[in-house]
Amino acid sequence: MKCAALAAVPLVLSGCTGPLSTLSPSGPIAQDIAWLWWALLAGAALLALMVFVLVALGFGRPREVAEGRWVFGMGVWFSLAVLTLTLAGALWIGERMLPHGPALEVHAHARQWSWSFTHPGTTGRTETEGVLHIPAGRPVDVLLTSSDVIHSFWVPQLGGKMDAIPGRQNRLRIEAARPGTYEGLCAEFCGLEHASMRFEVIAHDPAAWPPLLTMEGSRP
Amino acid sequence: MRQVGGMVWLGWLIAGPTAWAGAFSVAYGLHGLGCELGWPALDVGPLSLQRMAIALPSLAAILLCLVLLSRVKATLGPEAGLPRLGLWIGLIATLYTMAPVLVATSC
Known part of the structure; x- marks a missing residue:
């Protein structure tokens, strides 16, 4: 089962390339979009990692948890920081993509x-x-x-x-x-x-x- | 302080997110209307009519949240905790989602 899963990874990743892939940009505008895609993936991965750590902690032995640190530190401020950074990046790239100037x-x-x-x-x-x-x-x-x-x-x-x-x-x-x-x-x-x-x-x-x-x- | 019933408490609880949702919906509609009618080219003081039309519903929602925040403790007493959090969520969500309106190209 594990081998089959590992073998499927290259197959799945092969979908990330090719003539209809956003991740194979051939111009400056498409390059910006690809950067934004990677930034969003990184942000989503960070948030997913936080959730996985919480789930993993839940399987351990009962322990004292610093509620404020998890609820506000990670749940609110960390999530808000990731969302704000990706939003700012999206706005910046969105402005660069607009048809300003001669063409x-x-x-x-x-x-x-x-x-x-x-x-x-x-x-x-x-x-x-x-x-x-x-x-x-x-x-x-x-x-x-x-x-x-x-x-x-x-x-x-x-x-x-x-x-x-x-x-x-x-x-x-x-x-x-x-x-x-x-x-x-x-x-x-x-x-x-x-x-x-x-x-x-x-x-x-x-x-x-x-x-x-x-x-x-x-x-x- | 009078006793406040369950549905009234529920109303206070969702007031913040509802204010945000209302402002967002109105701004969304005005945005499309403004792009069609050429509002970005019309200046109203330091802002274009387009930015003004989108910012005003947000300001109204922010003011509503601030007014309700000033009264929530007096109205709900010891039950004010969650409704106060809801009002803060509505206030910050409105600021967060409407701030790009002041800098981004609109149409």
Whole structure:
């Protein structure tokens, strides 16, 4: 049983990597989110450790316990300190992720169950299906719209996620540190084919931007 | 000091968390409304209308907790212990959850 549990650890941990993992960031915004994830994990681990120690103490022989130290020292002040630190970190990172300052603008339009993108090309603005082209090394604002239900744009390796809402235009900032192909998906359940509502983001070398896009959905 | 019944004592006990919950709900609603109506761009003294609209329900909840804290002992006598703790919880929770409103980007 113990061996099976140990053998399962690498299998479970393998889920922490891959093209759709927040923990494999490929840009500064996604890197911030990954740091926040690790900070929250550390905070949760500290609080869990405190609870485990209390449970372990409960199994020992009866003893005098300094109630004030456990209830207020650990239960209130320690927990509050962990929560305050993680909240401050979340606020700081949240502010850094917001679309402040200049950025390239591209449009992403969602519908059941596909994405279309409009961005600069060598022959003016070009529309593609299922493939978003961006330059690497600079911030990109994705302007999100939807024509039917609520969808959500998410490229875990490049940034946070944002809803695409009918009748509204939302703005999400993403950035790729290096040229490459990144996977994206709809992160809000939107109907029967929700799971297949995927797309790709191709980050180009800045020297080759804008790319030559000759037809809808084409690769350069 | 008059005798206070069970439900009245219960009311005092949940007054603090209820004040926090009420302020939070009102602030939540006003936040969405303000983003839609462009309140962050409207200044009211040193704060934007958006921050003011979210901060005012919190200030009201804090004031309510302070007033009740000043009266809890006189009203409940020896039964005031837990309700006083509840009022402190409501007061600190309101301060804690509303403080980011003054610094974070709202919309």
